[in-house]
Amino acid sequence: MITHQLARSLPFMDPTIALHKPIDPCEHSPLIRGLVLSLNYAVEHGGIGLTQTGAMNRKFVTFAANAFNWPGYTAKELLLVNKVLDEHKMPPLEPIHASLRHFKLVRRYKDKLRITKLGKNMLKDPQDLFDLAAPVYLYRFQHAPPARQQDYLAQFWHVFLNVLNLEAEAGCTVRDLMRILYGFEDTDNRALTYCESRLELKYDILKPLCWLGILREDREGRDLLEDGIYYKTPLWYAALHLESDPEVGLRRLS
Incomplete structure (x- = not known):
């Protein structure tokens, strides 16, 4: 006990x-798949748009809900209870956003998160990204809310x-x-x-x-x-x- x-x-x-x-970690890991898709989005769109409060904007959140294929948090499931999708209404974006910033895979420039050199290198091999992010996410990330x-x-x-x-x-x-x-x-x-x-x-x-x-x-x-x-x-x-x-x-x- x-x-x-x-x-x-x-x-x-x-x-x-x-x-x-x-092994391809993206096939099995929602976290690594979400990080890779987020970094690719930053490359293709010149960054991840942010709101005035620093949250990921609705355009990216909608993309994430449709693309991440996160069990329990698909666009269909989220839109059953939300008319619009903000970052705080998609809980998986909390570890995604935190990991992108913590590992310096992106940096904030004005109103966007832009991919860094390290982020581009990690895109080349998701196995390296898994080795970097997995132990920190599991052992050091605060999974429980403050009350618990x-x-x-x-x-x-x-x-x-x-x-x-x-x-x-x-x-x-x-x-x-x-x-x-x-x-x-x-x-x-x-x-x-x-x-x-x-x-x-x-x-x-x-x-x-x-x-x-x-x-x-x-x-x-x-x-x-x-x-x-x-x-x-x-x-x-x-x-x-x-x-x-x-x-x-x-x-x-x-």
Whole structure:
């Protein structure tokens, strides 16, 4: 079970995330695909237009909604609840915008974000872009909103990844992971600690892994309120070496 006390007492090391097999990360990673499409847009349009407040303008947001093919945030899905698309109405643009600026792939010039020399170099090989952005996005980006920020969770990425390495091989649900990681059973689902832990697991751990593209959620046949089944993607196998890999010889953690 993951606790605040355990977080303070255990040393940790984030598993290395870097591609060791040839693969196109854009095929599996919404984040990398979004970065590449954004950089290409900046090349073709002389930059990404900004509003007076510094947000990406509606022209680019509309392009992103149509082009990114981001699960759960396609133009069709977004326009069901929004008449117009501003940056803050498309949540995936938060890590995209932050990553473009953080890694200096673009620079602001007047009312546009213009691609830099580094950004042009990264366009030549998305694998290099994945190696640059993936560990920072997963381990250092603040995935939780301010009201739910829990710094202690960041100390346990090695636990989450090793458990998922085993459980998501054949597919697992949030319910499965709640039992394995926290010791919760279905009868605990009305307890406050259960609800808080489930929220953190689903949105601060599983969602970033899916947005990075090393995990995917299969939602076929499920409504909006139902959780899907989580599976590892080919990008997982190409980017991670973990203590729980079969060749290491450790027993199943669950």
